[in-house]
Amino acid sequence: MGWITKQNILIVGLGLMGGGYARGLKRIGYHIMAIDTNAESIRYALENEIIDEGSAETNPQLIRKADVVVFAVYPHLIKPWIEQNQQYFKYGIRITDVTGVKSCIVYDVQSILREDVEFIAAHPMAGREVYGVQNSDDGIFHNANYIVTPTEKNTENAIQWCKDLGRLLGFRRVSVLTPEEHDDMIGFVSQLTHVIAVALMDCSDNTHLVDYTGDSFRDLTRIANINEKMWSELFLMNKQPLLEQMDNFINEMNTLKEMLEKDDKQGLCEKMILSTKRRALFNKK
Amino acid sequence: MGWITKQNILIVGLGLMGGGYARGLKRIGYHIMAIDTNAESIRYALENEIIDEGSAETNPQLIRKADVVVFAVYPHLIKPWIEQNQQYFKYGIRITDVTGVKSCIVYDVQSILREDVEFIAAHPMAGREVYGVQNSDDGIFHNANYIVTPTEKNTENAIQWCKDLGRLLGFRRVSVLTPEEHDDMIGFVSQLTHVIAVALMDCSDNTHLVDYTGDSFRDLTRIANINEKMWSELFLMNKQPLLEQMDNFINEMNTLKEMLEKDDKQGLCEKMILSTKRRALFNKK
Numbered sequence: 001m002g003w004i005t006k007q008n009i010l011i012v013g014l015g016l017m018g019g020g021y022a023r024g025l026k027r028i029g030y031h032i033m034a035i036d037t038n039a040e041s042i043r044y045a046l047e048n049e050i051i052d053e054g055s056a057e058t059n060p061q062l063i064r065k066a067d068v069v070v071f072a073v074y075p076h077l078i079k080p081w082i083e084q085n086q087q088y089f090k091y092g093i094r095i096t097d098v099t100g101v102k103s104c105i106v107y108d109v110q111s112i113l114r115e116d117v118e119f120i121a122a123h124p125m126a127g128r129e130v131y132g133v134q135n136s137d138d139g140i141f142h143n144a145n146y147i148v149t150p151t152e153k154n155t156e157n158a159i160q161w162c163k164d165l166g167r168l169l170g171f172r173r174v175s176v177l178t179p180e181e182h183d184d185m186i187g188f189v190s191q192l193t194h195v196i197a198v199a200l201m202d203c204s205d206n207t208h209l210v211d212y213t214g215d216s217f218r219d220l221t222r223i224a225n226i227n228e229k230m231w232s233e234l235f236l237m238n239k240q241p242l243l244e245q246m247d248n249f250i251n252e253m254n255t256l257k258e259m260l261e262k263d264d265k266q267g268l269c270e271k272m273i274l275s276t277k278r279r280a281l282f283n284k285k
Numbered sequence: 286m287g288w289i290t291k292q293n294i295l296i297v298g299l300g301l302m303g304g305g306y307a308r309g310l311k312r313i314g315y316h317i318m319a320i321d322t323n324a325e326s327i328r329y330a331l332e333n334e335i336i337d338e339g340s341a342e343t344n345p346q347l348i349r350k351a352d353v354v355v356f357a358v359y360p361h362l363i364k365p366w367i368e369q370n371q372q373y374f375k376y377g378i379r380i381t382d383v384t385g386v387k388s389c390i391v392y393d394v395q396s397i398l399r400e401d402v403e404f405i406a407a408h409p410m411a412g413r414e415v416y417g418v419q420n421s422d423d424g425i426f427h428n429a430n431y432i433v434t435p436t437e438k439n440t441e442n443a444i445q446w447c448k449d450l451g452r453l454l455g456f457r458r459v460s461v462l463t464p465e466e467h468d469d470m471i472g473f474v475s476q477l478t479h480v481i482a483v484a485l486m487d488c489s490d491n492t493h494l495v496d497y498t499g500d501s502f503r504d505l506t507r508i509a510n511i512n513e514k515m516w517s518e519l520f521l522m523n524k525q526p527l528l529e530q531m532d533n534f535i536n537e538m539n540t541l542k543e544m545l546e547k548d549d550k551q552g553l554c555e556k557m558i559l560s561t562k563r564r565a566l567f568n569k570k
Contacts, residue, residue, distance in 0.1 A: 125499055145497055173496060185497050188489070193501045195541055196481060201560035203537035204473065204530070210566050211458060212430055212470050214410055216478045217567075219504040224564040228557035232550050239545060245489075246542050250535060252488035256480055257531050260524055265517050272513035275486035279509040281495050282502075 008033060010066035012081060013073030014041045014051070016128060017098045019136025021070055022050050024169045027138075033062050041133045050133060063088040071097040075233055079108055086114050095119045096162055100186060101238040102149045102179035110153045120158040122166065123147045123182060125190070129225050138169060146171035149179045187241035192249060194231060195242070197224040293318060295351035297366060298358030299326045299336070301413060302383045304421025306355055307335050309454045312423075318347050326418045335418060348373040356382040360518060364393055371399050380404045381447055385471060386523040387434045387464035395438045405443040407451065408432045408467060410475075414510050423454060431456035434464045472526035477534060479516060480527070482509040 009025055011018045014036035022045065026032045032051045036042055039056035046054055055062055063069075063085055071078045078097060095117060099105050106121045113119050126144035128135065146166030150159045159176065166174040177185065201224035235242055259267040294310055296303045299321035307330065311317045317336045321327055324341035331339055340347055348354075348370055356363045363382060380402060384390050391406045398404050411429035413420065431451030435444045444461065451459040462470065486509035520527055544552040 125497070144499065147497070175496070185494055188491060189494055189498045189502045193485070193505050195538070196485065196505065197501075198556055198560040199534060199537040199541055200478070200481065201563050202556055203533040206473060207563055207566050209470055209474055211460070212410070212432070213474045213567060214429065216482075216508050217474045219507060220478050220481065221560075221564055221567065222504060223501050224560035225568070226557045226561055228554040228561070231557060232553040235545055235553060236548060236550060239548075243542065243545060246538065246545075248488040249484060250538050250542070252484040253480070253531065253535050253538070256484055257528065257535070260520055260528060260531075263521060263524075265521060268517040268520060269513040271483055271487055272511045272516060275483040275506075275509040276511055276513070278486050278492055279506055281492055282498060282506065283510070 007031070007067040008065045009068045009070060010035065010062060011051070011070045011072055012036075013071060013077075014038075014045055014054070014133045015072060016131055016133070016136050017124065017126075018070070018072030019045065019050060019133035020124075020126070020138045020140060021072065021098070021169065022133075023136060024138030024141065026050065026052070028168060033066065035059060035062060036133075045133050050136070058085060060085075060088045064090060066090060067093055069093065069095045071095065071099070074230065075099045075101065075105055075237060078105060079112065082109060083112055086117065089114065089117055092116050094158055094161060096122050096165065098122065098124050100190065100234050102182045102186075104237045106149060106151055106179050110151060118153075118155065118158045120154050120162040121149045121179070122162050123149065123186070124166070124169070124171065126171075129222070131227065141170045143172050146174045147182055148174070148176045149182045150176065151179065183238050183241045187238055187245045191235060191238060191242045192245040194223050194226060195235075195246060196249070197221050198226065200224065292316070292352040293350045294353045294355065295320065295347060296336070296355045296357055297321075298356060298362075299323075299330055299339070299418045300357060301416055301418070301421050302409065302411075303355070303357030304330065304335060304418035305409075305411070305423045305425060306357065306383070306454065307418075308421060309423030309426065311335065311337070313453060318351065320344060320347060321418075330418050335421070343370060345370075345373045349375060351375060352378055354378060354380045356380065356384070359515065360384045360386065360390055360522060363390060364397065367394060368397055371402065374399065374402055377401050379443055379446060381407050381450065383407065383409050385475065385519050387467045387471075389522045391434060391436055391464050395436060403438075403440065403443045405439050405447040406434045406464070407447050408434065408471070409451070409454070409456065411456075414507075416512065426455045428457050431459045432467055433459070433461045434467045435461065436464065468523050468526045472523055472530045476520060476523060476527045477530040479508050479511060480520070480531060481534070482506050483511065485509065 008031045011022055011034045014034040022032045034051045034054040042054035042056050045051040100123055102121055109119050124146050126140045148159060148162045163174050201221050293316045296307055296319045299319040307317045319336045319339040327339035327341050330336040385408055387406055394404050409431050411425045413425060433447045448459050486506050
């Protein structure tokens with residue numbers, strides 16, 4: 001099964017991410033269908049020609065037409081949705097997702113899936129601090145990473161297909177990691193950073209300082225503006241890797257604190273030289 | 286003594302900040318003089334008409350001409366420089382500075398200063414991740430805060446004069462705080478944020494993740510690119526307020542960690558709702 005634009009793509013969950021997938025893939029020429037419990041999202045997407053067909057209810061007719069299903073819903077909803085609706089799947093379709101955690105989803109879904117259907121997981125590492133299909137924009141993919149996380153159950157064809165999907169959506173970089181590698185990485189670059197931003201915003205009542213803050217504080221707390229339902233779920237689903245990253249970070253903070261207490265200027269300087277050297281690698285990108 | 290553009294302003298330390306003061310005040314029409322141990326900085330500034338006169342040595346003739354002295358050197362250099370050179374000061378001049386910490390400087394300098402000379406401290410809260418008069422630009426002041434930190438030794442006239450200086454340099458907001466209020470504030474909005482960025486960059490060898498990082502990680506670590514000599518000095522000079530802020534933050538991180546360990550989704554959600562609500566206040570600016 002190659003990329004044939006006559007294929008019907010069903011997007012389950014038409015929010016910021018689902019809307020981005022819909023816009024990008026419809027432009028290429030695919031027939032885009034969507035199911036979302038929010039009738040207003042479906043109405044808006046139809047009116048603005050973001051999708052071709054849509055339903056605010058789980059609609060067996062739409063599901064039966066799908067050659068591809070993309071899950072862009074809250075992570076915990078994927079497995080029950082498949083359990084209830086895979087009876088309607090066309091033979092041999094492919095399923096992918098946009099979930100930000102992988103180990104806790106992929107194996108579970110694959111274990112309950114029909115034998116003829118393949119679930120190949122992916123994480124498009126893009127987002128915005130706004131929600132809903134109304135704010136969706138596939139332009140956010142263009143400077144972002146897309147990661148495919150296959151397991152032993154996946155075929156080479158499906159892995160290749162899923163990588164192609166990332167390229168079609170315009171991602172800057174498409175790569176492959178195991179679910180475990182992905183979750184360790186995301187625990188560090190995404191989840192730990194969000195925990196830090198929340199902790200910095202919450203650690204004291206700093207609202208009287210609003211007039212004194214500069215770019216540093218604003219940059220570090222931008223992501224403290226956070227969707228609590230989504231992120232608390234993602235944190236708990238990636239509990240062990242995130243706890244390890246938090247331990248590493250808290251230990252480092254305590255080391256810096258001890259250096260300050262002991263007037264260890266040389267130690268502090270060495271830490272800053274290391275951070276400057278490491279950060280330089282990230283500047284190049 | 287009002288602002289008369291025939292005044293001679295001596296800038297001691299002609300780097301990024303000193304250069305910004307020189308450019309902004311020369312444009313208004315003041316006669317700008319500078320002393321910096323780096324002969325190349327002085328040569329560059331003269332050649333590019335950033336200053337009118339300059340010297341790479343402590344030059345009594347320049348000092349004798351000054352109506353105003355602005356210290357833009359490393360904090361620990363201010364007091365010894367004054368002790369050695371205040372014999373050359375014209376009667377009744379005013380001195381100000383650009384130092385990022387206040388309590389540990391202001392009282393010390395005021396205690397050794399000649400009776401007829403007034404030191405009124407200020408902190409222009411602007412900066413860039415580059416150094417030197419070559420990179421200086423008074424445009425960085427236009428979206429920044431300028432804080433005057435008087436003590437009981439300061440006169441109303443000098444406080445007003447120092448506020449006017451901030452306005453002349455184009456700062457967006459000019460305000461007055463006690464040295465202690467200033468240091469608590471700066472321990473939070475500036476120093477704690479830099480410690481966090483350094484800790485995040487140093488807590489594990491994350492350089493293999495460079496291809497997977499997005500805006501969140503880049504925003505949180507931008508200031509991990511840090512001048513270690515300047516910042517280790519600022520941290521140690523503001524040790525107690527910074528240690529308190531670090532304790533608050535580490536406690537908050539530990540609270541979030543416990544919530545995660547206990548699967549306390551409700552607690553995590555409440556923390557994120559609080560951070561989102563507080564961050565909204567900072568969005569408005």
